[in-house]
Amino acid sequence: MTSGRRIRVRGQVQGVGFRPFVWQLAHRLGVRGQVSNDAEGVLILAAGQNLDAFERALKHEAPALAVVETVEVEVVEGAFGGTFEIVASGPQGAETRVTPDAATCPDCLAEIRTPGERRYGYPFANCTNCGPRYSILNALPYDRAQTTMAPFEMCAACRAEYEDPADRRFHAQPIACPRCGPSVWLEDRTGAIVDGDSLELAAGQLRQGRIFAIKGLGGFHLACDATQAEVVAELRQRKRRPIKPFALMAPLETIERHGDVTNATRDRLRSAAAPIVLIERSLTSDLPEEIAPGQGRLGWMLPATPLHHILLDLVDAPLVMTSGNLSGEPQVIGNNEAREKLSHFVDGSLMHDRDIARRLDDGVEIIGPTGPVVLRRARGSVPGTIPIPETLPDRQVLALGGQLKSAICLTKNRQALLSNHLGDLDDALCVDEFLKADRDMAALFDHRPESVAVDLHPDFRATRHGHALADAQGLPVFEVQHHHAHMAAALGEAGWTGSVAIGMVLDGLGLGPDGTVWGGEVLAGGYADYERSVALKPAPLVGGDRAQSEPWRNAVVRLDQAGLSNVAERLFRDKPIDVLRSAAAVGVNAPMSSSVGRLFDAVAACLGIATDRQTFEGEAAMRLQALAEKADTREAYPYAFDGQKIDPVPMFESLASDLESDLDHGVIAARFHGFVATAFANAALASAEAVGTDTIALSGGCFQNVLLLRRVIDELPDMQICGPGQVPANDGGLAFGQALVALARMESY
Known part of the structure; x- marks a missing residue:
């Protein structure tokens, strides 16, 4: 018997060429033994004189698509043989990470563009460094028989590449060529x-x-x-x-x-x-x-x-x-x-004729002031995972997100798996896709939830589904306030482990525990609980959902609040203003809201942007941002603040004056952005000082606006900023925050 080491490598280590990398490394260092895939990742049995160097290289020289989280080592006795081999995969399971689909690598691109190469002009060339992964995967472990490539039997040439550990296509499960692959x-x-x-x-x-x-x-x-x-x-x-x-x-x-x-x-x-x-x-x-x-x-x-x-x-x-x-x-x-x-x-x-196992939209990103900001988590990022902060327990939670930009989050093995964008659940077909994704992810990752987390809003389809699922399985349900989930998501992505932080959450709509519609808050707290420190002074959303799609409604009520009814009548003379005012006065279908998203809509409508109706969510705000970015000014409109409410009345008074003087609309839009940034940053700083923290989390759909994000960060030079980054600040990141809140509350459940 020989003394050796049993090495467990966890992380994104299947479908990335990790076993041939280990094989080549072992041959280079004279290490004997074997390597295999199994339900937990990659398992290595190794003996030889250079095991310390071998272990270090496993993490520091790993293939480009690999993400090595841990390398666990124990000394074992056994018969290791005189060579190093790649052996068959172990039993099926879901304890390891699945690799996202990867864009064509330079080597494959060179092949398809080189006349005479076997794959010249072939639309499905791939290797262990690129190609489809999650989009073709039916079950784990990641082997060809478990993918939609199973019907395509390899030709002799592809089989030889597939079985050669020195070839970059060794065990590349989607391997194909014009002779044997998809067409x-x-x-x-x-x-x-x-x-x-x-x-x-x-x-x-x-x-x-x-x-x-x-x-x-x-x-x-x-x-x-x-x-x-x-x-x-x-x-x-x-x-x-x-x-x-x-x-x-x-x-x-x-x-x-x-x-x-x-x-x-x-x-x-x-x-x-x-x-x-x-x-x-x-x-x-x-x-x-x-x-x-x-x-x-x-x-x-x-x-x-x-x-x-x-x-x-x-x-x-x-x-x-x-x-x-x-x-x-x-x-x-x-x-x-x-x-x-x-x-x-x-x-x-x-x-x-290569089937797609699951829908994956294209991801969307923008470069923010501190790096890439994910706006839509999708192909290429999913199913990448996010580490759970160390202070939270390792439990299995299912979080179901919100109504718009829906996504699901699973927690397991101290990792959070945030799904791809699943669509808006106002659409019946998107609901079907959401339910399918819930079943698919649970089966693929062998997830057995101990609790379910949902939004506080009882009428969200995701919330209703979560309660029904929990009732059927006898699981506890944690209802998480919308903006607390946003705050937790930003903190969790940064790995925050403190006792109290400030959350600046600016977005469209989220039901508050007081029955009003929130959307512009400064919160103080952590993962388990929070308090609302500051909010935008509320205004009625006259017409309910219609106020989200018709910006003129928000403009009228905000101008009326500022004593500028004559301006509203001049700007929107063709609208049924009297009917709207009557509904607002008696509170008929006119819930009060602190939404900063609707404030953006109101200002956009005053400038003639998407006044009548938005054709997609965020249209008015996006166009207002584009207008502001053309202006070369750092000015900000004034506001009033009583320690608890940010009052935009002075801002609207100045805006109306600027409209009257025919000021460039880009300057007006830029001054409005300055107002939002300055007002909420100052409120956040005051709240941070009151609770004794230097951590501020930024989240909510308004922070997709990189101009606003930059202005806010500039106002917080000495603070530790959490988010936004790989977790969307919009509702696509909501489920991740819900999951973290549920984990924190499970400790005392």
Whole structure:
């Protein structure tokens, strides 16, 4: 018997080439033994003279897609043999992390562009450093038989690469080539297959102004030539998306011609996640305004698959690449589903026969003042996990998020798995997708919840589902106030372990425990509990949900509060102001709200932005931000503060005066941003001093606005800022915060 070591490696270590890396490392250092995958990660039995160096290299030299969390070592006795081998995977389980889908690596990209290579021009080339992972996974452990690649039997050449530990395709589960792998074809709008080179034909028709459905990694896109204004306008009409910005796909050199690309944006574009990154439009860009009306930024992404690389090479122009769905519905993923739902508003479809196991939208990010800020967590980031703060217990919790930008969070093994964006639960099809994701994630990760966390609002579909599930399984339910969850999410992402912090939460709507609608708060507390220190002075949301979609309603009530009824009547003379005022006076369908999101809407309406109706959530605020970013001023409108309420009356008085003097609307928008930043930062500083903390968490949908985020951080130079970052500040991060609150409360349950 020989003394050796049993080494357990935990983290994102399956599907990333970790076993061949270990094999090569062992041969380099003369280590004997074996390596295998199992339910908990990677298991290594090792003996030899260089085991200390071997252990260090496991973490410091790991493959690019690997995330090594822990390396656990124990001395064992055994027969280790004279070589080092890769052995078959252990039993199925879900104790290890699953690798997200990864964009095409440089080696595979070079192959598909090199004549004579076996995979030249092949749309599905991949290796252990890139390609589909989560989008094709049916069950763990991550082996080919557990993926949607199972029907494709490897040819002899692929099998040889797959079985060679020295090859970068060793145990690359989606390995394929033109002889044995998935194939692509072109269909016209009737579903008939078009003869010829599918990619060349599709590229030619895109150049001619056609609109295509293209099957990608996590679903279908709708694509057209982004340089042709009339085609972009036609796509808007067909998709029923009048204003909301379209995403764009292009090579990096094209993006650099149209956007102000910094090193930080370049790094995110080139990352394995390949997200959409919002980039300021350059003054020399000649792309049509129809792509993103009223916006100063365009959403760009690099091609994430060989199919997209080849198509863009052939088109030689940037492409609009928007989700393949009708606005508000889930993205289409199946071929038959695409024929049923997309064929009537596309001119053709680029199909392939590798099934997609789950819908994954494109991720969306922007570079904030402290680094990348995730706006939509999706393909390339999911199912990456977030460590649970050390002060919280290791328990299994299911958190179900909110009504909009829904997402689910599971906690297990001191990690939180925050799902991809699942859509708005106002839509019945998105509800179906939400319920499917709940079942899918529970089964895939063998999750057995000990409690359920939901939003405080009883009518949210996610809340109702959580209560029903908890009742069926006999589990406790923790109802978490919306803005407390936002605060906890920002603290948790930073790994905060203190006793008390301040949360500045600015967003649209969230039910408060007092029965009013919150949306502009300074909170003091931690994961388990909180107190509301400061809030925006409330105003009625006349018409309830209509106040969210019709900004003029918010403008009228705020102007009336400021004694500026005559201004409201002048600006909105064509609106039923008297009816609105009557409803506000008697409180009919007019709940009081402290929402900063609705305050943004009110100011936007005063400037003539989206006055009548917003065509998508956040439209008015986004356009107001774009306007403000054109102004070169750091000025801020005044406000009143009594220690508990921030009163915007002085701000509206100054704004009305500026409107009367015909001041540039960009300056007005910038001064408004300054007011919000200054008022809430000063309130947060006062609250922090009162409770004795230097930690301030920033969260809520308003912090998707990087101009506001930058202004707020500038006002807090000596404070420890938590968030936003990889957890969305909008409701896409709500479930993560709910889970942390539930964990904290379980200790005393």
